[in-house]
Amino acid sequence: MIIDAHNHIGNRRGRKGQSAEEIIEKMDASGIDQAVVFSYVPYPNNDYIAEAVRKYPDRLIGFAVLDHTKKHPEAELERAICELGLKGLKLDTPTHGFSIDDFRVTGPTFEIANKYHLPVICYCGDNNFVHPYKFAEAAKRYPNINFIMAHAGILFMTSHAIEVCAENKNCYIEISNINACVINDAKNKGVLDHVLFGTDTPFNYFNVMKSCVESALNDEHEKAMVYSENFKRIMAEIQVE
């Protein structure tokens, strides 16, 4: 089974986006069973995501994106989880101009995510707003959130991201767009159980990221961890009444 933890669908305001039907077609062509989907980060539309999940409940898992320019973005997260049935939060704090551990901004949102034991996936690549050590600060303060470092800290922070996974059981790396050797590095550091398969469609191709896993790993059990087992564990921890 393959679950892809990082995909965007919806409107890109003037540029070509990716629809639910388009991603399903790509998933069928590449043998991807399920995909986590969320809006393009500057253009959140959680109702659209919820509608897509309603249409394809066995294939799509929806995460919310919030507008942090609004006064109470956490209210939208509460609505997305409790009314729309979405399962997690996608952040891209550099796009919104704050650090993941700037708790004046992220605190109210993370309180809710912590309450529901949600996964929170956030862009993590060569940008000091989202250095892996800042994920660690957040992970320590919100131990019930599973923080997912999207892109595993490419290009030059991947070793830090792996170190943070070794030090914090609630930190994960998601591999979209990485060099395949990051998978080997994670395995050598004993944190293959913190690695999540992801592609970041429509910016990349499912087969490209599959070839990273196939090149890095030989053992079918190890591949299964990355392809789906690790992500299923995160989903099983969610607690929404």
Add this chain to the structure above:
Amino acid sequence: MKYMDAHVHLKNRNDEVLDVNALLKEMDSAEIEKVFLMPATSKLEDNEMMLEAIKGHEDRFIPFAFMNPYHPDCVERFRRYVCENGVKGLKLHPVIDAYPADRAYMLDPLLTICDEYHLHCIMHCTSDAPNSSPLQAERTARRWPKVTFQLAHMGGCWLADDAIKVCLRNDNIYLDGSTVSLSAVKRAVKACPDKFLMGTDIPFYHFEMEKLKMRLAADDECTLDKIMGGNMQALIEERGWQI
């Protein structure tokens, strides 16, 4: 002479020559008694030139060696500078010399010497590159608790609050506010009045600019005295340097 400055390079200001004599003139004019002095770069010739040029001025210049951990002979040279040239500290620049500020296997051989000789480490710390953030510098400082670390530019411009956070939670971390906004320096001085050091980053700025920033940042005379020299004097005494 009333003040001390924790961040000075021996380097020309564009076309304006700032050799030791010109630098001493600027220090005298600004009433700066002593400075932590560093070469312009980690190149061998810049280090050797500085150490030669400051002979006879040990009462004004506290020399730091600017070392690049990639250089194969850096450990041996640093030890020689400490033992034979009166060097009191290590300058590291993870951005220009391109290594992560927390890369233990590269930095530990140099920091072993700092630990052995009770030295001070000035580490460039800004937000413009993934190499040099305050949280990374903290990891190095925690590995070497008996070495004192000065986060030069205190994580400016976007990570100043991280620099303040790590200064508060680690006894051996100091901050200098060179190149940093008044707003961030005010927050740092308020949070860490005993571990903030005035630093100008000569030649890129002028002593009078930094002194003005200190006067605007401090809420009272006592704090002003600390940040304009008292803290640096206390650090020199704590390190046990005979200067």
